[in-house]
Amino acid sequence: MTKRGSLTSTILRLMLVLIFISSSLAVYSIINLTFSIGDARAINASGSLRMQSYRLKLFLDRDEKLLNEKISLFEATLHSEALERSLTWYSPDDLSQQYLLVINKWEQMRSHIENNRQDLYSASLKNFVDTIDLLVLEMERFAALKLRILVIGQIIGLFLMLIVATAATRYTRIRMVEPILQLMDVANAISKGNFKVDVPQTEYVELHALGEAFKKTASELDTLYQDLEGQVNDKTIALTRANNELSFLYDNLIRLHADSLDYKSLSSALTHLQQFEDLDYVRLVIEHVDNSVDCIEADNGWIDTNKQEHTADTTQEAQIKPVKYNLQLEDKSLGYIEVISHKPLNNMLFVNFAMMLTRSIVIHNATEERQQLALMEERAVIARELHDSLGQLLSYLKIQVSLLRKQMDPNCITDKVETQLIDINDGVSTAYGQLRELLSTFRLTIKDPNLGQAIEVMLSQLRKQSGIEINLNYQLSPHLLAAKQHIHVLQLTREATINAIKHAKPSKIEIDCFLADSDMIHINIKDDGIGVSHLKERDQHFGIGIMHERATKLHGSVKFDNNPKGGTTVSLVFPPQQEPLNG
Template sequence: MNKPVNYSKYSIARRIGFYFLVMIAFASLISGISLSIMWSNKSDAGLINVSGSLRMQSYRFLYEMEHHPQSIPARLAEYRQSLNSPEIQDSLEHKCLLPKEVTEAYAKLQKNWLEMESFIVKRDRNAYEANIEGYANQVNNFVWQLQEFVELKLKVAIGVIAVSMLLIIALAYFGVWYTRKRIITPLNQLVTASRQVKNEDFDHIRLAVDDPNELGLLSSAFTQMASELAKLYASLEEKVEDKTRRLMAVNRSLLVLFQCSQLLTAKPVNQSVLFKVLQTILDNEQLRGIEIQVYGADYWNVTIDNAPEQDWQFNEIAIENEKLALLRWKPSLLCPDERLIQNVSEMIGRSLYVLQVQKQQQQLLLMEERSIIARELHDSLAQSLTFFKIQVSLLKRNGEVKQDWDKQKVILNDFEKALNEAYSQLRELLSTFRLTIEEANLTHALERVLDSLRIRTSAQIRLNCKLPSQIFSAQQQVHALQIVREAVINAIKHANASEIDVIAETNADGEHCLIIRDNGKGIASDIEPEGHYGLTIMKERAAELKGEFSIKNRPEGGVEVVVVLPNMITA
């Protein structure tokens, strides 16, 4: 664990202050030395002048002893005053600063002066003159030593000043270098990093975070702040991207739901519509396969499978506990939106349920309408025909006693035959009107029609229905049932068939077919005899279904009635 850095110890302000104090100290030293040199130069000049005057005064004594002996005491006093002048005494008081040679030369000078003074007092001019040269040399030596000392002081002062100036220059250079390295460069880096952060570039240049000073602390705090901002921005960007992805997914889901809703509501549901809906889900969710199985309408089943080896996931479609279909899918590496699939499943279920309910409502309305017509026919036309039949019987009974009975009998027989046939057709018509179509399932409806006809013949009537109930509306289903009923009745009445097959299937071209075939005696022509309208009615009903009607003899015997319907007749 790193120890905390004492920033006050390495403070930039403290260091700069220290450097300035050192520079001030050196400047003060230079100033002090300069002042001391100036002061010492003043005293040294006086000292040298006084020392130099000693030589001149010592030679003057020769002249005074020869020409003015009376002034010698005054001159001796002046000489002693010069030899012990304040300038010399002040210098001698700082012996620690004077070289040893100077003090020794002064002491020797004082000692020799005592000897020279004794010669003057004795007025021994010859002795004085004999020793004056040596004494003058001692004075010169003392003066020279003083000059050497002064020069030495000047040299030392100059050296100290030079060194101090060099130190000041070095300190100034170091101060500039330190300021550039420790202050200006980190500040420039902070400015650059601030601009980068301002431009949302949090991966800024490296800052001097290791410097143990205020700028290092500021750089460290700035770097930490930028790092936190980068994390915050990254987190915000991730949140924005996540929200954007979710909004796009929701928007895509809404678009898919809208497209599926348009497909399911624009026209009645059929296999083509279901295929488009499943293809939309497959493309949007990137599924590997999707399939729908419509219960009771196998023809409407749609399968799109691009990965046969993968297992299916499924969702059963049910409305009010009534199972309508099974939706299965194969997800890819990306997980599909199960809520979207569930919503589309519910939309498909509602469409199938609504179609079924609408068909049942149409069937109920049609059944009620036909029941009303049947009652009216039964109450009016049936009673009238019954009355005609009774009257024909009475006419036949009364006409037996009259002449030309044979002719009358032929006419009456024809009339009775036509009336019976009309009555039979009326009963069939009433049965047709009372045909119940409550069953939404086409197979069950056909079974009920054929069950009502099986009791009228010994022929074996078989049904093979592979068509889904959803291909017909209620009115269209009635037309289909009537075509089958009329064709089977014709086979029962006219073909003398032992086997009658009713087939409802889809051919290879995707067309719906109603086929009624028997093994009877066949037909001579497809032109209907006079007074019969069965073929005409079947053709008209086939036209109502937008289908093609055909009737032909089978090579193996019997008749085959075929009605070919388009694969989208409910559109």
């Protein structure tokens, strides 16, 4: 028996060799870079010594305290950590000797300074600076040497990795890739229906196991292939059945949505279901909100099971209990389908049929509600048109009252007549003014989906007309409000602001629009006027009635409250937009 090794172990060993070489190269580079840290700082420090040497010359004849500070700074640089690294064990002797030479010469230069021998300091300065230059040169040579050593090490490491990688590639191609390619040929042969295959021999356990698995799979597929034709026929029958069911559901869906949904169309759909599934009896029971029930049956009617149970002739039909399939949409139950059949029922078909009927009924109810809403909107438009005609009539009456006063004989105008004329004129004027406010509210439109901008445009007009400071704090996101809600909010805000301007005598009006923690939208119109008392005599004012009506359309409420520091706050509270349940 051939002894086989592990493919994963072989690959692991190759990877470990590469990892060892790369790790050694990295460690070598890190060590080299560690010894190179501070080279630039040392070169900069040594270069700084030259500049400080010349600077000391300038301070020789100046303040002694300042001179001592410069000497201390020079010695701090000379004995800094960056330069003292020149004395470490790995530093070249030339660099160490040059550094010590700089220190010795500095001692001489310092003695010249302490003895106040400026001439000697100046004469020795060039030689001292040349010594420092040689120190800088030695440092640069040492840094360049370390860099060359690093480059040589990198080249050697990369060369070794290249050799190992080339050997590993050749080894894996011969011992691993070729057997895998042969296994791929075996797999292609199996995919083309050739199950009589020979697997390649290999020295690795994993590839041998894979080849044996291919061989076993081919054998099992050869066995299964013999039964494949029968399975295909069974699947074809099942798919044909499923296709027929889908066609049945689609035809009934088209039939239910082609015309208005009534009991006749529902009965036709039940009859179609009965014929398709060869049922004995089927009916639809619709449950209404008032607990009333409507039963819709197929063309052959429905068996009275209660009556059959009490007769002597107990048929087989009476022994079969009806099966119910609920018409359920989320938490709302619309009724159920009841079926009696001697044959086993296709539960999935009946569940899908019940779901289709449920959605058709819901869509029908939603359509009916839409039509009702459209009718209500049309009536609202007609009401506005009537208001326009009433406006013309009130204008005409006002003119007629003025003409009547001019045409009456002054001798006939008594105090009582004068009072009545004044009351009529004031009544017509008041009604006309209220109607104009109402019509101006009706004529408000929103051409931009940005409600905040629309309110600001409306308020800018009121600021010009009244001269009152009106501030808007709008903090509502666009998705919180539906388009139908915009016009109601805008009109209600305008009405409340106009009421405050006309009747509260304010100097400032604040309008806040925000979403509260209770997930309710708040529109607050606050003024610093005379308070809510002025509204008591205007409870029947048509504008306030309109405000309550618009709040109701928003499914919210509006209220009027006194402010603690004076003035009135009109608060509109309503929920954010929600898709209506009736569609």
